Amino acid sequence: MLKTETYTLNMGPQHPSTHGVLRVELELDGESIVKVKPIIGYLHRGIEKLLESRTYIQCVPYTDRLDYVSSMNNNFGFCHAVEELAQIEVPRRAEYIRVMMAELNRIASHLVFMGTLSIDLGASTGHLYAFRDREDVLDLFDLVCGARMTFHYIRIGGVIHDLPAGFIEKAKAFIDKLPERMAEYDELLTGNEIFVRRLKGRSVMTKEMVLSHNMTGPNVRASGIPFDIRRVDGYSIYPELEFKVVTGREGDNWDRYRVRFEEILESAKIVRQCIEGLPEGPIMAKLPAVFKPPKGEIYSRTEGTRGELGFYIVSDGTPKPYRVHIRRPSFVNMQGLNDMCAGYYIGDSVAAFSTIDPLMGEVDC
């Protein structure tokens, strides 16, 4: 009698398409996937525990190491949470600079996504082009804080340095050049038949599926839900800025790619508005020499590049936090991986890992 049985295949932790040290156990029936189990923790450093023995000011550089391709957004999220807890008023110029940096970092992070997606699908030219443009953003960050990664530029109460001379011109030049560069990607990737056929109609996530997995960020917007915390909460100066919340329709890999593509252009618009409206004034709020937030707790969320980045901080009135919990968007989004892969082929799973866009530093914390 003929019978078939499923078998297990391990992908990772050192597989090139898993973006770091993610191990995925695929249960296969022939070449189609029955079940996917992500196995994580290879990069666990215990950041939440480490933060308990550091002062609030010392905590900020640790957040750089969470999602290391969008450190500015993490700094922003943590500082925003502490400011909300201690009710610190941030100067307007600092808010403008912060939003500008966060959006530039979002551009850089989405470019990394496009680069890694194209190399995962075998289009290595796309990878090189995306990293070329990301380099321009990193040069801008190098100007403001002297680092290309792990910036530690946004601090509690404001930002540490004012913008250096020549930054505005360089940022403007980058933003002016960006639509042209994006048209290049459009030609290179969007019009490429192999690329389109690898993505369209694959790993479809309906609205119900993304909501039941609690997914956030571009992954949920690609399914047609306009959930963007920049718009929903309107924190910082976002209510004053004009930008569109980009959504997809089908929720397939293609939509997840297009949503991030369009978000790059929207972020560029925000940066332009910040440059134009940049007010004069101080860049740092007055903080006491020993910074002690009042007793209490806060759950504060911001829109990271990968979704809702939340910080739950419990303060006992001392200079060190009693407990910090980080709600990492990549970690929660990973729950959707099974639904994204089940029923498709092994080759599609590579595209699915890529478009969910996990960053292992953030997943494992």
Add this chain to the structure above:
Amino acid sequence: MKNYASSEKLAIIKEAFPDITYDEAERQPAVFVSGESLKALLTFLRDDNGMMYGRLENVTSVDWKTHFEMVYNLFSWEKYEAITVKVKLNHDKPVVPSVTSVFPGVEFEEREVFDLMGIEFTDHPDLRRILLAEDFEGHPLRKDYKQIMPPRVRHLVKGE
């Protein structure tokens, strides 16, 4: 987040669930509930037309040395309001029902709490350690956790 559940709303919840407690003097009072009625409360908060807390955004736990506290941060997109639900747990043997049947998207977060804080969840579909190795001993986020250093490092730290 800007809005928090108003005191009228908290009173409505109190009417439906008489065993909950909250401190009215606080700016954003958390709702304390017992483990037994946790699932019923969350179902009510999710489904009731006046509540509509459709998102369970964050699940975590705090070790207060005398007891553990489970923290659930809910958010209603329709009403634009947040609410925090808490459960106090015994420090010796913390057990709480899993809420994955109400909000399936918290599976990983509950596993993380189980892994790092050592809180047991009943009826969880797949309760295993998630970040640490299966044979790891202890729960690092507990305040009484003592790190066992490898021999060489111990030697260096003590300066022996």
